[in-house]
Amino acid sequence: MIDVLVPGFVALFILSVFAVGLYSKRLVNSSDEFYGATKMFGAAVITLASMSGVMSAFGFIGGPGLVYQMGTSSLWMTFASGLGFAMAYWIVGKRVRGMADVADIGTLGDIADERFNSGAIRGILSLILFIACWAYLASQVAGGGYVLSVILGISVETAVWLVFGLITVYVAVGGMASAQLAGAYTGAVMLVGVVGVVVGFFQIAGGMESTTMTVVEAGALTGEDVAKAFTPQLLDGWGLAQSSAPGLLLIWPIVFSIGVMGQPQVLQRMFSIDDPKGLRTVGLVSGVTYAVGSILWLLIGFVALYLVASGSVEPLSNPDMAAFEFVERLHIVLRMIIYAGLVAAIMSTAAFFLSVASGAIARDFVRAMGWEFSEQRETWLGRAAVLVVGVGSVLFGLYGGHLVAILGTFGWGTFVSGTIPAVVVGLLWKGASREGVTAGLASALLLNVTLLAATQLGYAFPIGMDFYFIAIAVSIAVTIFVSYATDGASGENVPEHVKPIFKL
């Protein structure tokens, strides 16, 4: 019998997110606020929005699926991310927020342009951000569409057009302000969802000791279509990646901790804070709330292993079904809460990247070209860009086929390789030069594209290292070393109005 309570509740929740998104239009009075929600919100909103922006649906579905597949290895990603928030605020929190008092900024491209006075840097950065956002959006459509269709009981196409259509409309109306406000609302719902998961974990698996012992002693199990080998290594500190791809165990703790400060959903929120004293609350609490979200990743993954190891469920042919196997065994109230949290994760991430992608075109690319518009026209251009990017990413996500999966590997690491040279190094170091950052960004763009192409052609990097880490390390090193030998917009040549930042 089709249960109408769960899809009905989730549908109502989606409409409530839409209403919050639309409401935010009342708060937007300038193009800076439309593109960046600059200095608009208090610490509570930014804290929840930061958490929900980073914890995408991957934390509910893909993450636990990876735990089922490779044991504890993937937990390095989510553990490191929680720590990355405070790292980010220690390192660039004051300076990014300070830029909002130094100049009129609404995007990360604005910050880079003010710092280096360079259309080329703004242009390359906007291109990197756009590619990564587009890839994120398309994979959210492809993956999230399936999840939404399962929860709502409708076809993938209908679910995608309905939910992503609503997101596109409210972001077109309220811009980044709507992404922030709706993100805070959805973040709060996600936290409630975590409570449901913790209760469910103890109900089903009976706790950590019972899970560990059941899994390490299960041995090899065979289902109708697929077999699953349970070994003690699944639940040791490295998981199965230690033998298959140890490079992941090297790069994940780095890219997902230090890399948090390279994520637009964290950097942009730093300058959305109205009062600089709010930096304390956001830096302290957003990591903790994210860590609460990490419990989803950990516990859902462990429960899935427990269910199969204990013989309650046959080995899974699709690891991404781990979350559904768990949730479907819970009380209907818990199911409603957890599914609402899952939909919240999809919507908040999609709304944010839609806003950043449209800002990269309508503001950064336009300004990099030297085209000038009035503030009002710039805002309307942004609205048009949201509609075009929204519809385009839905079409690409639905019908892009294999290309969506390939481009889906752009994302977290691609952002890091672009924003750390241009924004983080640029604001930390007076000696970062225009030439150094241009070289760093150019190498990031080149390496992200060529190394991805190489992996698609079958090339494997040593120890299973992923291509994006090479792009990140090279772009940072190139930025620093080239800056040492050049002096454009560095040292005494730093634009006068930006110099006070370096004493913050």
Added chain:
Amino acid sequence: MLDGELNVEGMTSKLMLASGVLWTAVLGLGLAGHWFVALLVSVFLFHPWFVIGASSNGTISTKLLVYPLGIWTGLQLSAFTLTEYYSNAFAGSSPEFLITGMHPSFAAVYWLYWVGGFITVTLAYGIYFRKHFLPDGEWDRFLEEVERVNAAGETREADEPVEVRSQ
């Protein structure tokens, strides 16, 4: 001893150079197959940027170098080492004991790296924010500096046409 302050302004370029060398070293060691050594070296990627970013008006309190930075460094190195040790010790067999219900190797990750990270990097941010990171009056000083620089810029702009005409 912990009440001292370190002047960061004069050493920023050296710290950034060290940062570039560290990123190159981690990548090089990783590509050469020494992933665990590279992981241990990667612990120090955070240090140069932290020293610059956590400084206030060009100086950093030595307290911050001990807690969170020093203790966080120790926790990470211990976590990685114990994870590797217990992973090897119980390779291919069930662990002889559990720590809080977890495989000892995973318990090192969970308690030392994850929970330990929160009680150093994250908690210290909340504790030291007002005292060492953004002391009272610091933002006002910054805003005054911004205003002074902008005023000087406007004066220069206003003077420029006169200079052009006089040439």
